Structures are given as structure tokens and as C-alpha cells.
Amino acid sequence: MNQDLDQFRQETRAWLEANCPPSMRLPLRSEKDATWGGRNPIYAHPDQKLWMERMGARGWTVPDWPKEYGGGGLSAAETKILREEMAAIRARNPLNSFGISMLGPALLKYGTEEQKLEHLPKIARGEIRWCQGYSEPNAGSDLAGLQTSAEDAGDHFIVNGQKVWTSYADQADWIFCLVRTDKTSKQGGISFLLFDMASEGVSTKPILLISGNSPFCETFFDDVKVPKSNLLGELNKGWDVAKYLLGHEREMISNMGAGGIDPLVEAARKGVDPILRGQIALFQVRARAFAAMSERFIDELKAGRAHPAQPSMMKYYGTELNKIRHELLMAAGGSDALEWESEASIHGAAARAWLRTKANSIEGGTSEIQLNIIAKRILDLPS
Numbered sequence: 001m002n003q004d005l006d007q008f009r010q011e012t013r014a015w016l017e018a019n020c021p022p023s024m025r026l027p028l029r030s031e032k033d034a035t036w037g038g039r040n041p042i043y044a045h046p047d048q049k050l051w052m053e054r055m056g057a058r059g060w061t062v063p064d065w066p067k068e069y070g071g072g073g074l075s076a077a078e079t080k081i082l083r084e085e086m087a088a089i090r091a092r093n094p095l096n097s098f099g100i101s102m103l104g105p106a107l108l109k110y111g112t113e114e115q116k117l118e119h120l121p122k123i124a125r126g127e128i129r130w131c132q133g134y135s136e137p138n139a140g141s142d143l144a145g146l147q148t149s150a151e152d153a154g155d156h157f158i159v160n161g162q163k164v165w166t167s168y169a170d171q172a173d174w175i176f177c178l179v180r181t182d183k184t185s186k187q188g189g190i191s192f193l194l195f196d197m198a199s200e201g202v203s204t205k206p207i208l209l210i211s212g213n214s215p216f217c218e219t220f221f222d223d224v225k226v227p228k229s230n231l232l233g234e235l236n237k238g239w240d241v242a243k244y245l246l247g248h249e250r251e252m253i254s255n256m257g258a259g260g261i262d263p264l265v266e267a268a269r270k271g272v273d274p275i276l277r278g279q280i281a282l283f284q285v286r287a288r289a290f291a292a293m294s295e296r297f298i299d300e301l302k303a304g305r306a307h308p309a310q311p312s313m314m315k316y317y318g319t320e321l322n323k324i325r326h327e328l329l330m331a332a333g334g335s336d337a338l339e340w341e342s343e344a345s346i347h348g349a350a351a352r353a354w355l356r357t358k359a360n361s362i363e364g365g366t367s368e369i370q371l372n373i374i375a376k377r378i379l380d381l382p383s
């Protein structure tokens with residue numbers, strides 16, 4: 001077995017060496033360098049397309065999904081080796097995708113065979129870009145309070161309502177969307193629908209932020225016709241699908257805590273301000289504890305022993321850790337790190353990344369909500 005894994009490691013290393021373009025081994029300079037794929041893809045560099053297609057053809061954008069759905073069919077041990085070998089050459093993520101990190105796992109668990117065969121291979125190859133229609137103006141933390149309705153119209157639903165904070169809705173091809181199909185029950189009246197953003201009656205409006213960028217949209221549905229075959233899971237049981245997907249979203253966001261502060265550790269070895277040195281050491285201790293916890297969590301998940309609220313623990317700690325990391329990087333960079341517009345500062349990459357971390361403890365459910373879940377479901381504290 002170990003011999004097989006050794007051989008797999010050698011072959012993987014050789015394949016990555018031959019196929020990962022050198023430009024895809026450099027850190028992202030801005031969000032524009034990330035590869036999202038979709039029907040109308042935007043590539044800051046042609047190698048992004050090449051790298052996504054090469055990895056997608058091998059199923060390695062989703063290495064542990066079954067081969068029949070476009071995955072790599074790798075075991076947990078092989079997947080870990082692939083990730084380690086990619087990290088060793090600093091290979092970029094070939095595809096950023098809400099389809100991979102959120103919808104895919106929910107489709108694998110709740111989808112019909114037709115739904116899996118229709119959507120999963122396209123997600124794996126980056127052909128369709130998905131967005132998430134969960135939050136509404138009066139339903140964020142209290143998500144089950146959502147009001148967007150889907151009326152039964154025979155062989156299809158008619159969807160009306162509004163979503164908010166829909167990341168990249170204006171660039172997405174399809175949406176996974178929570179809708180109300182029964183007004184008499186809060187959680188028990190929600191269903192989970194998949195539909196094309198090009199459907200008649202769907203419109204989006206970017207929400208301009210202080211940075212001048214706009215990843216968020218308001219999304220409006222005006223008599224949108226959605227075939228009933230696009231219902232994921234059972235009618236009125238979408239809350240189960242929604243929670244399962246949120247677990248994966250929180251796990252994905254918690255991964256942000258897994259990054260390092262290598263240049264700072266180097267600097268600390270050579271000698272820096274003693275207070276900063278102490279903070280760097282404390283960060284390293286926390287980062288190692290988080291890495292050990294993540295490893296244990298993934299093993300428990302694969303073995304089917306994970307507590308359903310574990311992603312909340314990971315999300316809370318991972319996002320707080322990511323904030324501390326960027327605070328440290330800014331502190332070490334001093335006033336240079338605040339530089340906003342120049343080639344030297346890569347157009348304020350450090351400052352923009354630091355500001356972006358502030359959203360980590362809001363997106364996918366706020367830190368307060370994660371602490372509530374941990375208190376109730378893990379520590380068994382009274383409400």
C-alpha cells in the first residue's frame with residue numbers, strides 16, 4: 001500500500017512538474033488572477049485557462065469526486081498527496097468555484113442521478129459558474145426567515161423575490177437558491193432550487209463598495225419559470241440541503257486559517273522588534289494547533305464520525321486566525337504596507353488582503369452565530 005502511495009507521489013510530482021505552467025506557481029497578485037471559469041470566462045493570463053483545463057481533464061480540480069462525475073476518483077490518502085505536491089511547487093488553485101466547494105457536495109448527497117450527471121462534470125471542468133442565493137434583506141443570520149417564493153404551477157415553479165449579497169451574481173451562469181414553498185412552516189417550508197441565471201425574469205444589480213469594487217449583487221426574481229426537475233432534494237426539505245451545504249461552505253472558509261507567515265518567521269529568526277517576535281511565535285503555535293485540528297476533523301469526516309457542528313468550530317477559529325495573520329503582516333510592513341496604488345505594492349495587495357479578511361467572520365454565517373452553534377450543539381449550553 002505504502003509502495004503504491006510512494007509511486008503515486010512520484011508520478012504526481014512528475015506530472016505537476018511537466019504540466020503546471022511556471023506562471024501558475026506564483027502567488028495571486030489580486031482577485032483578478034483567480035480562475036473562475038464559466039460560460040464567459042475572464043483570464044488575466046492565458047496560462048490560467050491552460051492550467052484549469054489540464055487539471056480538469058484529469059479530474060484533479062475535484063480529486064476525490066467519483067470519476068463518472070468528472071472527478072479524479074482518488075482516495076483520501078492520494079488526495080492529500082496531490083495537495084502536498086501542489087503546495088511544494090506553490091501551484092495555484094486551478095479553479096475557484098462555489099460549485100466545487102459548496103454545491104458539489106450537496107449534489108453528491110442529495111442529487112438524482114440525472115442531476116449529478118448534468119451538473120457535476122461541468123463544475124469539475126469549470127464550464128458553469130455558480131452563485132449562492134441564500135441571504136435576503138431580512139434573512140441573513142435568521143436565514144430560515146427567507147421570503148422568496150416558489151409557487152407550484154404544474155410541471156414548474158414560478159419564483160418571485162429578492163436575494164442580497166449574492167457574490168458575483170452578475171458573472172454567474174446558474175444559481176443555487178433557497179425558496180419558500182410553504183408559508184405555514186419556517187424551516188419546514190423551504191425548498192432548494194437550481195436554475196439558469198439567463199432565465200427570463202432574473203436580474204442583478206451590483207452593490208458598489210467603498211473600495212470601488214463590487215463582488216456583491218442584489219438579485220431579483222420576477223415570475224421566473226423553473227422546471228420541477230431542478231428541485232434538489234425533497235419539496236419543503238431544502239433546509240436539510242441548505243445546512244449540509246453551509247457545513248461545506250464553513251469548512252472551505254475555515255481553510256483560510258491554514259496559510260502561513262513564512263517571511264515573518266524568517267525575519268523573526270534574524271531578529272525583529274521583541275513584541276512582534278512574541279506575536280509571531282504565538283501565531284505559529286495557534287497555526288500548528290489549527291492544522292492538527294483540521295487534520296483530525298478531515299479524518300473524522302471521511303470516517304463518518306464528525307460532529308455536524310464541527311465546521312462551525314473550524315470556521316470560527318480559521319477566520320479569526322486569518323485576521324490575526326493579516327494584522328501581523330500589516331504590522332511588520334509598517335507604513336509601506338498601507339501603500340494603496342503602485343507597482344511596488346502590487347496595487348496595495350497587502351492592504352486589500354487585510355481588508356478582505358474583515359469579511360471572513362461574516363460570510364458563511366457570522367462568528368456570533370458560530371459561537372451560538374458551538375454553545376448549543378457542542379457544549380450543550382441552554383439557549
Ligand SMILES: Cc1cc2nc3c(=O)[nH]c(=O)nc-3n(C[C@H](O)[C@H](O)[C@H](O)COP(=O)(O)OP(=O)(O)OC[C@H]3O[C@@H](n4cnc5c(N)ncnc54)[C@H](O)[C@@H]3O)c2cc1C
Nearest residue numbers: 132133134135140141165166167359362363364365366368
Ligand atoms: C464577503 C461576503 C460574501 C457573501 N456572499 C454571499 C453569497 O454569495 N450569497 C449569499 O446568500 N449571502 C452572501 N453573504 C451574506 C452573508 O451570508 C450574511 O451577511 C451573513 O449570513 C450575515 O447576515 P446579515 O448580513 O443579514 O447580518 P444580520 O443577520 O443582520 O446580523 C448583524 C449582526 O448581528 C449579529 N446577530 C444576528 N443574530 C444574532 C444572534 N441570534 N445571536 C448573536 N448575534 C447575532 C450577527 O452576528 C451580526 O454581527 C456574503 C457576505 C459576505 C460578507
